[in-house]
Amino acid sequence: MNDHLSDAGTLAAPAAVDVPAVLAxxxxxxxxxxxxxxxxxxxxxxxxxxxxxxxxxxxSDGARAAELLxxxxxxLEAVGFPAQYPDEPDExxxxxxxxxxxxxxxxxxxxxxxxxxxx
Amino acid sequence: MxxxxxxxxxxxxxxxxxLRIVNWHNTPESQRGVLKAELSWYLDHYxxxxxxxxxxxxxxxxxxLPKPGFIPVFYDSYLNNATVAAPVCDELGLTAWFFxxxxxxxxxxxxxxxxxxxxxxxxxxxxRDQAAYAMTWDDLAVIAKRHVIAAHTANHAAAKDIVTPDDxxxxxxxxxRALTExxxxxxxxxxxxxxxxxxxxxxxxxxxxxxxxxxATTNTAYLRIKx
Numbered sequence: 388m389n390d391h392l393s394d395a396g397t398l399a400a401p402a403a404v405d406v407p408a409v410l411a412x413x414x415x416x417x418x419x420x421x422x423x424x425x426x427x428x429x430x431x432x433x434x435x436x437x438x439x440x441x442x443x444x445x446x447s448d449g450a451r452a453a454e455l456l457x458x459x460x461x462x463l464e465a466v467g468f469p470a471q472y473p474d475e476p477d478e479x480x481x482x483x484x485x486x487x488x489x490x491x492x493x494x495x496x497x498x499x500x501x502x503x504x505x506x
Numbered sequence: 507m508x509x510x511x512x513x514x515x516x517x518x519x520x521x522x523x524x525l526r527i528v529n530w531h532n533t534p535e536s537q538r539g540v541l542k543a544e545l546s547w548y549l550d551h552y553x554x555x556x557x558x559x560x561x562x563x564x565x566x567x568x569x570x571l572p573k574p575g576f577i578p579v580f581y582d583s584y585l586n587n588a589t590v591a592a593p594v595c596d597e598l599g600l601t602a603w604f605f606x607x608x609x610x611x612x613x614x615x616x617x618x619x620x621x622x623x624x625x626x627x628x629x630x631x632x633x634r635d636q637a638a639y640a641m642t643w644d645d646l647a648v649i650a651k652r653h654v655i656a657a658h659t660a661n662h663a664a665a666k667d668i669v670t671p672d673d674x675x676x677x678x679x680x681x682x683r684a685l686t687e688x689x690x691x692x693x694x695x696x697x698x699x700x701x702x703x704x705x706x707x708x709x710x711x712x713x714x715x716x717x718x719x720x721x722a723t724t725n726t727a728y729l730r731i732k733x
Contacts, residue, residue, distance in 0.1 A: 396547070397551065418531075419531050419630070420531070420532045420533070420537055420630060421530070421537075421540075422528045422529065422541070422544055422578075423528065423529045423530070424526070424527075424528045425526075425527050425528070426519070426524060427525050427724075427725075427727050427728060428509065428514070428515060428519065428525065428726060428727040428728070429518075429523050429525035429560065429563065429564065429727065429728050429730075430509070430564075430727055430728075430729055431564045431729075431730045432722070432729040432730060433730055433732065433733065436564075438521075438564055438567060438730075439521075439567050440521055440522030440567040440568075441522075441566075441567045442563075442567060444569070444574060445522035445523075445524060445563075445569060445574075446521075446522040448524055448574060449518075449522040450519075450520055452524055453517075453520040456512070456515065456516055456519060457516065460512055478664065478699075478700040479700050479701060479702075479725050480510050480702070481511075483512070484511065484512050484515060484726060485726065487512070488515070496526055496528075496576075497528075498528075498543070498544035498545075498548055499547065500540070500543040500544055500547050
């Protein structure tokens with residue numbers, strides 16, 4: 388989905404254009420036996436907790452991830468958030484968000500070693 | 507704001523509260539080379555994170571690491587996590603996090619197939635001929651010497667199915683106690699099936715929040731819940 392191989396699997400990679408196609412590719416992978424890369428939040432949920440991040444790299448990476456998440460969420464929203472198993476109930480309570488994170492993580496975190504290894 | 511909303515997630519990222527994780531379930535022998543290549547790729551780009559690193563970040567807002575961090579995670583007590591994933595991680599000098607479901611560790615091999623059918627434990631076609639599909643407590647003890655152990659209920663239970671005091675004891679309290687006895691330390695994190703966040707208004711959520719465990723692991727966040 389991007390041709391910038393040196394940046395593949397990082398936040399520096401350009402945003403994917405065909406967002407539904409990326410999600411469809413993720414749905415088609417054998418996730419039971421593959422690593423599922425995911426960007427998630429890391430937060431302080433202790434009573435009275437208030438995490439304030441000063442780490443420059445974390446702030447820069449987070450800003451880029453937020454920008455990309457906006458685009459991928461909108462890209463899926465535009466096609467009605469196609470479900471992998473439309474007849475099954477959503478047990479997560481956040482299917483649309485998770486699908487947008489799946490696209491984000493597939494494009495900007497998942498290891499890119501395709502074609503380099505035979506097993 | 508619920509953590510299960512796009513607005514929360516976006517704001518958390520924009521505020522620098524971003525974590526990279528990679529979740530595995532089955533790690534069959536046929537994928538050993540792929541797993542090693544992928545973990546090597548991650549190691550080239552990121553630093554494996556320990557619970558202490560998350561503690562420091564959530565206390566100070568600073569990572570203090572030479573590269574961004576990531577957490578390699580292996581779920582559900584698959585035997586191939588003990589025979590493939592852990593050895594590959596050891597070979598690479600990488601510390602991973604393991605979230606075992608504990609009940610299957612006591613299920614005799616000849617009963618594991620039937621157990622798997624009822625508890626979302628996937629037996630791969632390529633492993634159907636194996637004598638056993640799950641690791642043992644002894645396997646987990648070996649893994650615990652070099653890796654982080656977290657809790658994932660006894661029977662791969664969803665939060666919504668943990669209702670009574672007996673449910674809480676069986677799926678939350680007892681697994682945490684057993685893993686603590688095995689490793690000498692409380693599990694670093696707890697995750698329900700389906701990655702549900704712990705809701706303090708439910709028996710299951712309240713039990714996790716009161717368990718003394720430091721992190722609640724959900725589909726969309728790692729939440730520091732205890733000092």
